[in-house]
Structures are given as C-alpha cells and as structure tokens.
Amino acid sequence: MLDHFIYGDVNRISPEAPIPVVRVSHERSMLGGAGNVVRNLSSLGAQVVLVTVVGADSNADLIGKELKQLPNCALHAVTDAGRKTSVKTRFISGSQQLLRVDNESTHSIDDAILTELLAQFEELVPACDVVILSDYAKGVLKDEGAARFITAARKAGKPVFVDPKGRDFNRYRGASLVKPNLQELAEATNLPVSSDAEVEAASLRLIEQNEIGAVLVTRGGLGMMLVRPGAAVVSLKAVAREIFDVSGAGDTVAAAFAAGVASGMPMEDAMHVANVAAGLVVAKVGTATTTQDQLLAELEGAHRLDADTRVVAIEEAVHRVRLWRRLGLRVGLVRRSFDVVDPAAIAFLQQSRQQCDRLIVATEAKPLLLASMVYVDLVITGSPTADILVKELRPDYSVV
DSSP states (O other): OEEEEEEEEEEEEOSSSSSEEEEEEEEEEEEOTHHHHHHHHHHTTOOEEEEEEEESSHHHHHHHHHHHTSTTEEEEEEEETTSOOOEEEEEEETTEEEEEEEEOOOSOOOHHHHHHHHHHHHHHGGGOSOEEEEOOSSSSSTTTHHHHHHHHHHHTTOOEEEEOOSSOGGGGTTOSEEOOBHHHHHHHHTOOOSSHHHHHHHHHHHHHHHTOSOEEEEOGGGOEEEEOTTSOOEEEOOOOOOOSOOTTHHHHHHHHHHHHHHTTOOHHHHHHHHHHHHHHHTTSSSSOOOOHHHHHHHHHHHTOOOGGGSEEOHHHHHHHHHHHHHTTOOEEEEEOOOSSOOHHHHHHHHHHHTTOSEEEEEOSSSHHHHHTSTTOSEEEOSOOOHHHHHHHHOOSEEEO
C-alpha cells in the first residue's frame, strides 16, 4: 500500500460548496499498510522480508523504489494485473488531516496468485525468526488466505503475530498472538470491553474460541493489555505525550513487539518496548516511524527514576537489567548491610560504581537513603540470597 500525503494551507472556504480550499505546498509518498510495518522494522534495525501482492501499475513501481531505499529489506512481490495497487491519499493542513481518499481493489486474490505467493512464503520463512500477518482487508488474507500462511509458518516452527481486521478471528486460528484494538475485540467476541476485567474476559474468549496463543489488546490512551491462558495479565499505561497523529501507530506496535520477541525478549518485555515506540510515533505528524537510537534513548530515560521508585523487588530488577544489557551497559551488584552509611560506605559505593555503568545494591537497611545516592541506580529489598542474586542478575561486577 502507498500512503500519499498532500500538504497545504487553508485560508478560505470554497464558493462552490462549504468546504475548505487547500493551497498545495508539497506532496510526499511513503510505504503504507504492511509496508509501514516494514518501515518500522527496518528503522528498528531488523532484517525484513516482505511477501506481498501489488497491481501492474506505476504505484507498484513507487513501492518498489521506496523499499529499495530501506536497509536490510528484501521484497518478494507477486503482480496481480487484475487489481489496483492500494493508495491512500491524505490532505493535511498544519497538523490537521482534512480528507482521505482511497483508490484500491479489495476483492480476494485468485487461487493462482495465492498459490504463487504461498510458494514464495514457504521458501523464505525457514530463515525468519517471526512472521507478521498484517491484515488490511485488501484481499490477500481473506477467506482461507490467513489460515494457509499460519499453517505454513507453524510447519516451519515460527511464531505468527497477526494484526487483524474484521469480525471473523476464526481465520487466524492457530496464530501465536493477535493484536486487536478495543473495537475489533468487541466486534469479534460480542462482549463489552469497557473495564479491565471485561477486556480480559473478551480476550480469553477469543483465545478459547479460535485456539490463539495470546492476545495483545491496544487500548488507545489506556495503553495495552497482554492476555495469555494460564499466565498473569500484563497491563501498561500509554506513554503520556502530546498526540499529533495516530496514523500507523498500530503498525509500530506490531513491528516493535515482533522485533522484541525475535531478539529474544519475553512477550511482556516486548510489549513494554512496543508501548514506548507507539508513544514516540503518535507525537509525529504523518505515518511515522521511530529509530533504534530514539527508542533506546527513550527506554533508558524512562528508567532514570526517583529514589522511591528505584527500590524494587528482585523480579523488577531482572526486568531493568535486561534493558540495561540491551543498551550495552555493564551491571554491578553489591550485597551488604549498610547499617551505617558513613564516609567509608560512600567511598565503597563510589569505587563500586566506577567498575560498571549501573550499580545495584541489595540491602534491607536504609534503602531510600541508598537509592537517593548518585552512585546507586537500583536497590533490591526482600533479602534474596547471594546465590539467587548472582543467578538472576548475572552481574558483570559483584561484591556479595
């Protein structure tokens, strides 16, 4: 899909009808739909293979040119002469979207095209870590299309994440995870989704009815919820930002979550990364992406916390250490009583901090005082043993 943006100023109302007149200043085209997921993945540093269908037209050529400019991206497109390449044209004045015009075909691809597409997919999927089915209801994944791709991916032993469309989630039976928004979840289950408990219940219904591994619900300003059978529900609040444009935010969530899992993160960690990434792109105008450097800087900044929030149990410390390691930071661990915080104790902490980038102190005495010190990044309470601390945190430097 191609996203075409027409920017201009509005200074008057048309004499022909009560509509604004846009004086065009410039235009821009970029990858949209599944292509926007690819843009986000590439921007985050992932290697991407895109298997897709395009029409036999100039817009397909533009998509090919845009993809060639992305690093680490390979295009495998099947041309369907019987359809248009989807183009969404948006008219924008300032930060306000005035109108969107869609020029596209949405009928199901025929069996010959699907067979050719599936053959390419089956050849390429063994070299991949995860599969994203980005369903925009344009014809590729209609009817039995999605099921055939999910079956092929599972046969290759690859997890499948689906960004769904429509009411019929039975088409995604067997997927590892689906990512509906609140409206899609309500329509697919015919259940209310106004409260946390209702969202959880609807998600579990979706999982049970369609043999889906997990559900990641995007809830707009309320954040996200991850629901898995037999596991604790994980909820995250949306990252507070001034919102300019939500176009493509769902694609960013899908890309960041999948990239996180592909890199070895547990789902809850990947969800946290996706939540932060979404907060970054909605603060930009247009179908935006975030870079790896921007995301890592935001994640690191989010963990420069006040003293009272730097006192944690070991489970939260493990989560922080995972993040620090992905930022390439050395982690130090000190375990001692600190009944007296005298100049000698402060000198000891200073020397310990010089051996690492982040210092964790395990103690039961004066945790808030220690957490307020510039040399200490995290304080663990709860009296875990030295063996447990070393096993769980795997510090680069330790005094235990």
